[in-house]
Amino acid sequence: MAKRGYHHGNLREALTGAALALIVQKGPQGFTLSEAARQAGVTPAAIYRHFAGRDDLIAEVARQGYGLFAAMLADLDETAPGLRVRAMARAYLAFAEDHPGHYIAMFESGIDIARRPALARAAGEARDLLHAGCAGLGPDTGEIAAHIWSLSHGVVELYLRNSAGLNHPPEARALLARALDTYLSGLAAPASHNSR
Incomplete structure (x- = not known):
């Protein structure tokens, strides 16, 4: 044995x-x-x-997670920018639900991605797909992608995973859909409405 x-x-x-x-x-x-x-x-x-140790094992789980998430993003059929962003956000929630171990390893383990080249490459591929999915929504695709990712991640953490510890957390998908509607309508607003 x-x-x-x-x-x-x-x-x-x-x-x-x-x-x-x-x-x-x-x-x-x-x-x-x-x-x-x-x-x-x-x-x-x-x-x-x-x-080499536990962190190395967790980093491999995180690397696999980024690969799974990237595959989910690559498989999305939507091509219109606004619809694609909504599909990516839904995919983010689905990933967190369907692959909780990978999600936790990716975002809650404290593993330093920058010090692990294979993990950094996998994370970069997922990030690149998010950026590409936000193309056409505004002049700064990187910033828009950061907003969409942050919004999706916040909804997952606070409401899907209920890190806020609420007795009756809002339904995560509906909340995210409404937040995206607000964000995307702001991007589509005439420039004069956004000026300060």
């Missing part, structure tokens, strides 16, 4: 799967490598064949 780790069919995949389950159960910093190894059915020493 002790040697199972050295003969595991796909140890890396088994360990990331174990980490995903533990992240959801205990949070990104709430489990040990020994727990991940036990859940994957391998010895703790076997982990070090693929990961």
Whole structure:
């Protein structure tokens, strides 16, 4: 039994799967490598064949998450800028709901993306898709993408995940749709209405 780790069919995949389950159960910093190894059915020493430590394992889960999120964005059918932005925001909420372990690893683990090139590339690809989806909405696509991402992320954190601890949080999708309507109508307003 002790040697199972050295003969595991796909140890890396088994360990990331174990980490995903533990992240959801205990949070990104709430489990040990020994727990991940036990859940994957391998010895703790076997982990070090693929990961330098827990943060390395969590970073791999986050990298996978950015890949999944980018794939969701790339699969969107909407081409009209306003409709595409709404579809991207809905995809953000769907991603957080459908992939909670990945979402937590990406945004709540404290992993420094800049110090992990593979993770930074994956995050950059998702960010580039968000930027491309905001093209045509205004002169500063990067700023608009930052607003859309921030708005979507805030709704996920405060209301979908209920980080605010509200007894009766508003329905996240309806709230996000109304917020996007307000934001996009502001972008479409004549310049004279936006001047100070």
